[in-house]
Structure formats: structure tokens, C-alpha cells
Amino acid sequence: MKARVHVSFKNGVLDPQGKAIGLTLANLGFDGVGDVRQGKLIELDLAESDPGAARKSVEAMCEKLLANTVIENYAIELEED
Amino acid sequence: MKASVIVFPGSNCDRDVQVALANAIGGPVDMVWHGDSEMAKTDLIVLPGGFSYGDYLRSGAMSARSPVMREVVARAEQGVAVLGICNGFQVLTEAGLLPGALLPNAGLKFVCRDVQIRVENSQTLFTNGYQAGQTLRIPVAHHDGQYFVEPDRLDEMQAGDQIAFRYCAGEEGRKNNPNGSIDDIAGVFNRRKTVLGLMPHPERAADASHGGTDGQGLLNSLVSALS
Numbered sequence: 001m002k003a004r005v006h007v008s009f010k011n012g013v014l015d016p017q018g019k020a021i022g023l024t025l026a027n028l029g030f031d032g033v034g035d036v037r038q039g040k041l042i043e044l045d046l047a048e049s050d051p052g053a054a055r056k057s058v059e060a061m062c063e064k065l066l067a068n069t070v071i072e073n074y075a076i077e078l079e080e081d
Numbered sequence: 082m083k084a085s086v087i088v089f090p091g092s093n094c095d096r097d098v099q100v101a102l103a104n105a106i107g108g109p110v111d112m113v114w115h116g117d118s119e120m121a122k123t124d125l126i127v128l129p130g131g132f133s134y135g136d137y138l139r140s141g142a143m144s145a146r147s148p149v150m151r152e153v154v155a156r157a158e159q160g161v162a163v164l165g166i167c168n169g170f171q172v173l174t175e176a177g178l179l180p181g182a183l184l185p186n187a188g189l190k191f192v193c194r195d196v197q198i199r200v201e202n203s204q205t206l207f208t209n210g211y212q213a214g215q216t217l218r219i220p221v222a223h224h225d226g227q228y229f230v231e232p233d234r235l236d237e238m239q240a241g242d243q244i245a246f247r248y249c250a251g252e253e254g255r256k257n258n259p260n261g262s263i264d265d266i267a268g269v270f271n272r273r274k275t276v277l278g279l280m281p282h283p284e285r286a287a288d289a290s291h292g293g294t295d296g297q298g299l300l301n302s303l304v305s306a307l308s
């Protein structure tokens with residue numbers, strides 16, 4: 001089973017890279033783009049085949065290492081092989 | 082007084098702080114490798130500056146989970162003094178020994194220059210050699226120094242005198258906050274004031290040949306409190 005973990009800054013946390021991307025998009029003429037936030041995508045190959053157990057295990061990984069929950073949110077996507 | 086400096090792969094101020102501390106103490110300072118899970122008895126643990134693990138994932142994230150950190154957390158809980166400088170500050174927040182987190186600088190640039198900081202609390206192990214309100218000139222050198230903490234937690238920290246240092250306007254009138262830190266915060270304590278993390282490098286202002294000695298007071302404060 002594969003897991004994709006999306007990590008993004010929480011609201012209220014300044015994301016200067018997202019801001020710079022937004023400014024550059026505006027410079028390129030892409031109007032109508034509001035707030036831009038840059039996050040991270042982490043892909044994991046898991047030996048676990050049970051979705052419930054896999055999710056539980058990836059949640060623990062997020063809480064312990066993959067995300068810093070003081071500043072970041074995470075979302076987990078599972079994909080069966 | 083016994084002091085120990087933790088060495089992570091990618092630490093690069095470990096020897097600087099060892100030399101500065103050894104001068105302040107007048108005796109040797111232990112170096113402890115991050116992969117060790119045991120540490121000799123010590124009165125002060127220092128997490129030095131650098132770029133441990135290449136800042137992979139988040140600055141300090143990997144180091145905070147290294148074997149020696151379990152021991153550092155256990156000692157901190159027993160009340161052993163812990164000082165984190167720059168990358169060491171990032172590791173302490175990632176390890177949960179200090180509140181908040183350190184984000185990339187608001188200006189997205191690596192900042193390497195002297196800054197002026199104000200001593201906010203001089204009643205601690207780390208700052209008893211300074212006067213409250215005293216201004217120090219100490220170098221910073223970081224890319225991820227923007228301190229962030231939830232507003233509610235910040236209020237609690239203010240009420241608990243947990244703000245150690247704030248960036249303040251210098252004589253030359255330069256922009257005072259080099260990284261966009263919330264409330265101009267340059268360094269914070271834990272609730273008991275036994276753990277300090279700060280972005281400026283006191284060990285780089287601890288000898289006349291450094292061009293300034295304002296950081297010496299922090300090291301001397303520790304020696305007078307812990308000897």
C-alpha cells in the first residue's frame with residue numbers, strides 16, 4: 001500500500017515562499033490568484049495492506065516526525081497497490 | 082561545573098562553544114556524539130549551532146529524534162540546564178523542550194550580521210550577569226530564525242516571563258528584527274527557566290578578537306549559577 005502525506009502550514013503561520021510564488025504569478029500576468037501556500041508531499045511505500053492499520057501507523061509517523069503540529073497540518077491519502 | 086556539548090552530524094559551532102565555555106569555566110568541556118544514548122553526569126547541556134542533517138524535512142527535526150535527545154529530555158525534566166543556540170534552539174522546539182517553532186526567515190534570505198538584543202529577564206541561570214533591559218550586540222547567522230508561537234501561548238509566555246531576549250533597535254538604526262519573529266522574539270525559556278533557546282550566537286561574541294564580548298555574560302552567568 002502507498003501513502004501520500006501532504007504537509008502544509010497552518011493558517012496564521014507566515015509562509016514567505018508561498019507569498020513569493022504568488023507575487024511571481026502576478027508578475028507573469030496570472031490575475032485572480034489569492035493566497036498561495038507552499039507545502040510538502042511525502043510518499044511512503046508501506047508493507048501494511050489493511051487500510052485502517054496503515055492510516056493509524058502513518059498518523060503516528062506524522063505526529064512524531066513528518067509534521068510539526070505547532071505550525072503544520074497534515075492530510076493522509078492511501079492508495080492500494 | 083561540568084558542561085557537555087552535543088555534536089550532531091552537521092553541527093558547525095560545536096567547537097566554538099566548547100572553547101568559549103572552557104574559557105568561562107576554566108576547565109575542559111565534554112563533547113557528546115548524537116548517537117550515544119548515555120551521557121556522563123553534567124550540569125549543563127549545550128546544543129550548538131549548525132545545519133544538523135542538512136536541515137532536511139525541517140531544521141532540527143531529525144536531530145530532535147536522535148538517540149542522545151532522549152537522554153537530554155530526561156535530564157531537562159530532572160532540571161539540568163539546557164542551552165540551545167541557533168540550530169540548537171530549533172532542535173529544542175522540535176523536541177518539545179521549548180514552546181513554538183522556527184520558520185524560514187520572512188525575507189527568505191540567510192541573515193548573517195550583528196544584531197542588537199534586549200535582555201528581558203535577568204533573573205535566570207542564563208542571564209544573571211546582565212541587567213534587565215540591557216542591550217547586547219551579538220551575531221546571528223541563520224536561514225530559519227523566524228520564531229512563531231500561537232497567540233494564546235505567547236500571552237502565557239509573557240505572563241510567565243519566558244521571553245529571554247528581543248531584537249531591538251540598534252545605535253545605527255538598522256531594521257531591528259532580522260527574520261520576522263513574532264513579537265521580535267530572539268530567545269525563550271521553558272516555564273522553569275532551566276532551558277534557554279536563542280538564535281544569536283553568544284559564543285561568537287565571547288573574546289575581544291571576535292569584535293565584541295557581549296555574549297560572555299551568558300556563559301559567565303551559567304558558570305556563577307552552576308559552579
